[in-house]
Amino acid sequence: MTLTIDPAVVRHAGSTTAGSPVLVLLHGYGSHEGDLLGLAPHLPADLRLVAPRGPLTGGPGFAWAPVTVPGRPDPAAVRDAADALLTWLDATVPAGTPVGLLGFSQGGLMVTQLLRTRPERFAAGVVLSGFALDTDEPGDADLAARAVPVLLGHGDADPVIPADATARTATWLAAHTVLEHHVYPALGHAIIPPELAHVASFLTRTLR
Template structure:
């Protein structure tokens, strides 16, 4: 089974190539039926120290759904973990080509959140942390899971209490899986549907500020 690669010509960057240097990179992964322009609107709410790259998923959803997708969805229960892994591998290939040795974190919404977490699972050495908004952990086991259980990298998981898009069994699976494989922080937001609120953005900002502090601490020691 193959998966199309990410198109570098449609990536939105927050700064020019000359300004990137060795700054940490935060890669944004949009949701189903969206594109690289969607989450780029979050840039003003994110720490300036990150170089932000918003990429476009490589698949097209069935007509008439607009935008792009990371993997097919056949009904609410049709999320194939193998397809999520293929999407994660495509993200990793793009990161290797476009980012190089800079420290990388991922922020994904919905389907993009699932891919962000799967990317961390596929290659724990390539991703420092993940922000999963209205997303989930795909089922199955991956070789990187044992590494994550030992290292426990930082993961933020935020979701709305009124979100009826992600099936309850996947929410339950994620609730069980993340505590044993990450340094988990996050919140369930009362009244929030399948979307992002200002309270959640504030929490994400605090999480990202802490990751920058971690990097400074590691450089000092």
């Protein structure tokens, strides 16, 4: 399936200075493009924030891919969404601009997939309560060679993303990226202030 990102519903916030690093915010299943913009006050002020809407309807909002087995979506659907995001990104952000990715839940899946699809395009990634496909992807070796920094943050009481998917993802990221991994005791499927402090510090160090 050929998917497209609608530029008319992409939201923007943060820095308006030309050449500012770009942080792409990728919402979770059933959410929308405005959801993660609520994190803006907690993120470095010099970043340009860009939040696209998932190309599919899902739950009460939008999605990047259909939900099938939790933690194990159809790889073809995830690849289609990554291709759509890359086409939109190439038309939106000039080559040479530092680009980071931040995704929550299914948006975190898209962060990992974008890194695996075109690792040279991205300076850093943040995966919050997300996961990666349980497959080998063509860009995996290139990603490992580039040592892209990635922050993985999640709770140890997440009722949405299966623990085996989270553990699998942490192992995979440790082998293919420069991983910073934070586990938050008793946290469910959510984002908390200590996690945001870790994210802000990570982006300040990596997205320049």
